[in-house]
Amino acid sequence: xxxxxxxxxxxxxxxxxxxxxxVGVLAGLVIGLIPGLGGTGAxxxxxxxxxxMDPAPxxxxxxxxxxxxxxxxxxxxxxxxxxxxxxASVTMLDGYSMARNGEAKRALSLAFLSSMAGGIIGALGxxxxxxxxxxxxxxxxxxxxxxxxxLGVSLAAVLSRGNVVKGLVAGFxxxxxxxxxTSPTTAEERFTFGSLFLGDGLSLVAVALGIFxxxxxxxxxxxxxxxxxxxxxxxxxxxGIREWLTHWSQVIRGSLIGIWAGVLPxxxxxxxxWLAYGxxxxxxxxxxxxxKGDPRGIVGPESANNSVEAGDLIPTLLFGIPGxxxxxxxxxxxxxxxxxxGPAIVSExxxxxxxxxxxxxxxxxxxxxxxxxxxxxxxxxxxxxxxxLGPGLLVVMLLGAFQDSGQLGDLWIMVALGVAGWLLKATxxxxxPFLIGFVLAIPMERYYYLTANLYDGAGWMxxxxxxxxxxxxxxxVLWALFKAWRKRRxxxxxxxxxxxxxxxxxxxxxxxANSVWSLSVAAVVVGLFAGAWxxxxxxxxxxxxxxxxxxxxxxxxxxxxxxxxLRARSGGRRGPRWTPDVTTAVRTFVLMGVFLGxxxxxxxxxxxxxxxxxxxxxxxxxxxxxxxLYPIILGVVLLALPSLLPVDLPTGLLQ
Amino acid sequence: xxxxxxxxxxxxxRAALAAALREAADHAExxxxxxxxxxxxxxxxxxxxxxxxxxxxxxxxxxxxVVVDEGSVADPSDAVVQVAQRYDARLVVVGLRHRSPVGKxxxxxxxxxxxxxxxxxxxxxxxx
Numbered sequence: 027x028x029x030x031x032x033x034x035x036x037x038x039x040x041x042x043x044x045x046x047x048x049v050g051v052l053a054g055l056v057i058g059l060i061p062g063l064g065g066t067g068a069x070x071x072x073x074x075x076x077x078x079m080d081p082a083p084x085x086x087x088x089x090x091x092x093x094x095x096x097x098x099x100x101x102x103x104x105x106x107x108x109x110x111x112x113x114a115s116v117t118m119l120d121g122y123s124m125a126r127n128g129e130a131k132r133a134l135s136l137a138f139l140s141s142m143a144g145g146i147i148g149a150l151g152x153x154x155x156x157x158x159x160x161x162x163x164x165x166x167x168x169x170x171x172x173x174x175x176x177l178g179v180s181l182a183a184v185l186s187r188g189n190v191v192k193g194l195v196a197g198f199x200x201x202x203x204x205x206x207x208t209s210p211t212t213a214e215e216r217f218t219f220g221s222l223f224l225g226d227g228l229s230l231v232a233v234a235l236g237i238f239x240x241x242x243x244x245x246x247x248x249x250x251x252x253x254x255x256x257x258x259x260x261x262x263x264x265x266g267i268r269e270w271l272t273h274w275s276q277v278i279r280g281s282l283i284g285i286w287a288g289v290l291p292x293x294x295x296x297x298x299x300w301l302a303y304g305x306x307x308x309x310x311x312x313x314x315x316x317x318k319g320d321p322r323g324i325v326g327p328e329s330a331n332n333s334v335e336a337g338d339l340i341p342t343l344l345f346g347i348p349g350x351x352x353x354x355x356x357x358x359x360x361x362x363x364x365x366x367x368g369p370a371i372v373s374e375x376x377x378x379x380x381x382x383x384x385x386x387x388x389x390x391x392x393x394x395x396x397x398x399x400x401x402x403x404x405x406x407x408x409x410x411x412x413x414x415l416g417p418g419l420l421v422v423m424l425l426g427a428f429q430d431s432g433q434l435g436d437l438w439i440m441v442a443l444g445v446a447g448w449l450l451k452a453t454x455x456x457x458x459p460f461l462i463g464f465v466l467a468i469p470m471e472r473y474y475y476l477t478a479n480l481y482d483g484a485g486w487m488x489x490x491x492x493x494x495x496x497x498x499x500x501x502x503v504l505w506a507l508f509k510a511w512r513k514r515r516x517x518x519x520x521x522x523x524x525x526x527x528x529x530x531x532x533x534x535x536x537x538x539a540n541s542v543w544s545l546s547v548a549a550v551v552v553g554l555f556a557g558a559w560x561x562x563x564x565x566x567x568x569x570x571x572x573x574x575x576x577x578x579x580x581x582x583x584x585x586x587x588x589x590x591x592l593r594a595r596s597g598g599r600r601g602p603r604w605t606p607d608v609t610t611a612v613r614t615f616v617l618m619g620v621f622l623g624x625x626x627x628x629x630x631x632x633x634x635x636x637x638x639x640x641x642x643x644x645x646x647x648x649x650x651x652x653x654x655l656y657p658i659i660l661g662v663v664l665l666a667l668p669s670l671l672p673v674d675l676p677t678g679l680l681q
Numbered sequence: 682x683x684x685x686x687x688x689x690x691x692x693x694x695r696a697a698l699a700a701a702l703r704e705a706a707d708h709a710e711x712x713x714x715x716x717x718x719x720x721x722x723x724x725x726x727x728x729x730x731x732x733x734x735x736x737x738x739x740x741x742x743x744x745x746x747v748v749v750d751e752g753s754v755a756d757p758s759d760a761v762v763q764v765a766q767r768y769d770a771r772l773v774v775v776g777l778r779h780r781s782p783v784g785k786x787x788x789x790x791x792x793x794x795x796x797x798x799x800x801x802x803x804x805x806x807x808x809x
Contacts, residue, residue: 236757300755303754308794311760313752313762316753316759318753
């Protein structure tokens with residue numbers, strides 16, 4: 027085992043791997059600065075670049091980015107009071123107050139060092155997890171792996187914040203979407219409606235970027251408020267560094283909480299940082315300064331949000347169930363390389379495991395170092411309004427999704443899923459179970475097929491591993507029911523530590539809950555599952571099983587959701603009908619559609635040159651100079667890109 | 682000096698409010714009310730005066746006052762302790778309700794956490 031670890035370290039001396047790692051770190055730092063992208067955006071944007079690479083450099087790049095996203099996202103939170111990602115909103119509480127007292131550098135150095143330590147401790151946790159889990163993983167056969175896939179989706183749904191039914195519905199929707207394409211057992215086409223292009227299934231990059239990336243753009247372009255209250259970068263780096271050393275126990279506690287939050291599916295960086303903050307407050311004797319610039323309020327959460335990403339990788343690599351959205355995409359990438367996480371990775375690809383660990387640790391150190399060096403200039407980047415960044419991001423994301431299959435159809439699907447993602451976000455559905463379900467749909471079916479064929483009857487249900495997983499599956503459900511029942515009985519004093527977001531980091535999240543919108547989302551969900559149930563009737567018996575199961579489960583939950591919605595309505599709780607957010611989102615998605623239409627006709631480059639200035643002038647209300655210079659620079663980059671990287675631009679009908 | 686009340690709109694909470702008002706009136710002190718329910722609405726001084734009009738008047742006559750404040754952390758018990766520390770309070774008042782042994786075993790209690798974490802004396806009040 028030590029052998030493989032050292033071999034992996036040796037392989038990192040290969041310059042091409044180091045270059046990829048460096049590219050990943052730089053990209054991760056920049057993406058971390060942009061609000062709303064986070065680890066999901068970093069992996070989704072970089073993933074298309076790895077098509078055609080070997081697994082090792084591809085992993086080095088993606089892990090490099092993932093390890094540092096949460097290092098730089100602090101900058102905007104501390105200096106602007108506008109967090110770069112939802113998980114950085116915790117740092118904002120104490121970091122921004124500290125910065126307003128003229129101690130921005132103290133806050134930032136505490137945050138960077140904690141992020142670094144969190145990353146290293148996370149990598150250590152990943153290292154320790156391998157020998158611990160290895161014998162367990164090697165004893166797994168298809169029944170256990172099948173149970174694990176179910177566990178991955180359902181835990182993600184149950185543990186995600188908010189309504190469990192909504193989480194499960196999102197998980198089922200993801201599973202259903204993952205089943206589109208050729209059935210793995212009978213090679214039948216399912217839900218393709220005769221389209222050849224859907225036969226391969228939907229592209230992971232398109233789905234992830236649609237549900238998360240485009241939805242985020244549409245939700246944020248309306249935000250033009252920036253630099254109202256921005257703080258100068260003052261104070262001393264060294265006071266922060268010295269102080270950080272005295273909080274070493276907070277660092278370790280925060281990191282361990284982060285790893286644990288990462289291991290649990292569906293509990294991501296956001297919940298992990300709140301847990302770490304709550305822990306810091308609860309264990310502190312003197313609570314006076316929390317929320318007004320307490321260093322412990324920065325150190326704990328910042329350590330946690332980096333170690334979360336390492337913790338996410340533990341179940342992903344060892345058991346094949348992603349702990350979060352970025353790792354769900356990594357899992358998808360590994361599958362396209364034919365590397366099956368789980369038993370195969372600990373026996374045949376151990377060197378890759380260690381490469382990941384080393385990359386993570388090295389990237390954490392380098393990332394923190396670069397942040398110290400570059401913060402004065404990075405701080406300027408955080409002042410660019412999102413409305414100006416939006417079109418550039420849109421162009422990059424669509425180009426990325428195009429690389430997977432080279433089909434324009436993927437881009438239309440992506441925009442459609444963007445609308446879906448926005449609606450899910452606004453009506454308070456968690457989206458992580460959706461993507462985890464999408465990634466796990468086919469493995470789930472394959473393992474189920476193997477299990478059903480290798481074991482007689484239900485005998486496999488009695489294997490000890492399966493029994494344990496069943497228990498893990500049932501206990502949280504009972505717990506959730508018990509909590510719901512208690513809540514109805516007595517609203518007061520549940521008494522558990524609550525880690526709810528104090529002041530919502532995101533105004534859009536759940537803003538349309540209990541409205542006519544969420545009611546129609548529930549109705550559409552019911553319609554979708556009912557349709558899927560009917561359509562799956564035409565499949566052969568073996569191909570029908572999974573779709574039928576998913577459709578039935580989804581239908582039942584969809585109906586429950588519909589009843590909940592109707593009840594809330596008759597109970598007089600009515601959300602807003604139409605908000606300014608909706609107007610902006612509708613406008614943005616229509617513009618995205620117009621852009622794709624332009625691409626179809628005149629090709630990508632020309633479409634960018636027409637679309638971006640229009641968007642900047644009419645939606646972002648940017649200055650004329652920006653509106654002319656920006657598309658030109660973007661155009662030059664797009665022209666140069668195909669010769670630097672294996673990237674193709676979509677061509678139009680007129681080209 | 683200051684008395685801090687962990688406020689909840691329940692029987693024990695109202696008993697605690699009455700006790701806290703009397704305590705504050707005895708010493709002509711300021712009573713700081715902090716909401717101790719999860720996601721509960723922050724009470725207003727008028728709400729409190731409507732609940733215990735006589736005692737609030739008595740406190741005012743004695744030269745004290747009632748104010749409402751909140752902490753900057755999410756957990757209600759942490760928030761109460763935090764506010765008490767910020768005011769350097771003499772006393773925290775909480776209401777206790779009956780809990781079954783099972784309820785105690787499975788679920789924690791905001792009042793219990795305040796009792797354990799507070800850095801000043803705590804007065805625990807039960808409804809009559």
